[in-house]
Amino acid sequence: MFKKIALGALSAALLASPAAFAADAYKIDDVHSHLNFKILHLNTGYQYGRFNDFEGTVWVDEKNPANSKVEITAKTESIDTRAPKRDEHLRSPDFFNAKQFPTLSFKSTKVEAAGKDTYKVTGNLTLHGVTKPLTFTFHKTGEGKDPWGGFRMGGEATFSINRFDYGINYMPDGLGKDVTLMLSFEGVKQ
C-alpha cells in the first residue's frame, strides 16, 4: 500500500518537474526598470512618484503561459516624489505607514496568453497590510542578448487600484481614490 503511494508521488513529481523547468527566470534589473505611480491631487493635476528600491523575478514560458509567474517587491521607504517633505508625509501613518509596512508586493497566481506578446496576469497585491486580487495586462516589449553576455527580456504593465481598498484612505477630499501604477522592466535571464 505504501509502495503504491510512494510510486504515485514519485510519478507525479517526475511529470510536474519538466513543466516547472520550462519557464525561464528573469531577474529584474533595477537599474533599467521603473515602478512609477500617479494620483490626482485636489481634482486638478496628476502627481507622479516612483519607488526607487524594488526587486523581483519574472518566469516566462511562452509555449505554456500558464507556467509563467511574476513576483515583485518594492520598499515603501524608497518612495520618491521629488519633494523630501512630501515623501516623508507619504511614509507616515497618513499613507503608507512605511515603518509598519516596509514593503508592497505582487505575486501572480495565473498567467494567460492574451494575444501576441501580451499576457493577462492575475495575482495578489499586498499593500498597507491588505492583500487583494488584481488583474492586469502585461506587454512584452522585447528581448535579446545584452553587451555583457547575458540575455534579457523587457515588459511593461499599467494598472489602477483604489487606495481605499487597501486602507490608505486619509484625505479623501485632497487626493483621488484611484492610483495608477506603471511598471516597466528589463529582466536578466538566470
Next chain:
Amino acid sequence: MLISFLIPLAIALGAGLLPLLPLLHPGLRRRLAPHAGLLALWLGYYAGYTRMLPQWWQPLPPVDSTRWLPLLLPLFALPALAGRRLWLRRSALFVLGAGSAWLTMAPLMAQGQAPLLLIPGCGLLLAALAQNDSASESTAAWLWPLLIAMIAGTSGTLFVLGSTAQMAHQAWMLALLQMPLTLMLRLGGRSLTAALADSSAYILAALWLNAGLYASPAPWQAWLLALLALPLIGRSSLARRLSPRRLALALSLTALLATGATVTAAWLLQPQDVYWG
C-alpha cells in the same frame, strides 16, 4: 487643501456641541451634565475621525496599528466604575494603557524594533494622570480642559512638523472638543468625571505613541511634550496650592512659553520646509 483639512475639525466641534443642547433646559442639567461631557468627547471625536478617515473600521481587527485608538477609546471609560477607589482605577488604567501600547507596538515587535519600555510606560502615564478631581476645589475641574486644550494644540503643531497630518488632525479635534467640555462645566457639571478625564488622557497618550513610533518626530519634540504633561499630572496639587488668580497666571505663562517654544522651533526649522500638501 485648507478647507478639506478644516472640515473634520468643524464636524468634530459641531458633533461635540450636540450633547450639550439638553443642558439648556435647567430641569435636565443636574441629571445630564455628568454624562454630557463624555458624550460630547466621543461624538465629536468619532464624527471628526470618520470624516478624516472614511471606513476606518475596515478591516477588523485593524491592520494598521495606529487605528486601534478609536476602537479602544470606549474601554477607557470603564476604570471610572471604580468610583473613589483611586488605586483600582489606576490599576485598571495601567493594564488598559499597557495593553493598548502593546497592540500599537506589535508590528514593530515582530520586526524586532520596538522599545518595550513604552508598554509599561504608557500604562504608568495613564495611571499617573488619573486623579480624584472631584475631591479638589472646582478650579481643578476647569483646569483639565484648559490644560488638555493647550497640550493637544501644541501636540498637533508638533505632529505636523513630524509629517503626520492625521495625528495633528486628531490632536486639534481633541483641543477643540475642550470648548464644549468647558461649556458643560459652566452649564451645570460641577466636576470633571473620571471617565471623561481618562478618555481624554488616553487619546493624547495614544497619539503621542502613534506619532513617536510611526511618524518622524524630532527628539526635542518628545521632551517638550513630556514637559507639557507635568502640569497635567500635578493639577490637583496646583489647584490646592495656588489661588485661582495665581493659577490663571501660571497657566497663561505656561501656555505662552509652550506656544513660543513651538513657534521658535518651527522658525528655526525653516517653515518653508513644512509640507502643506
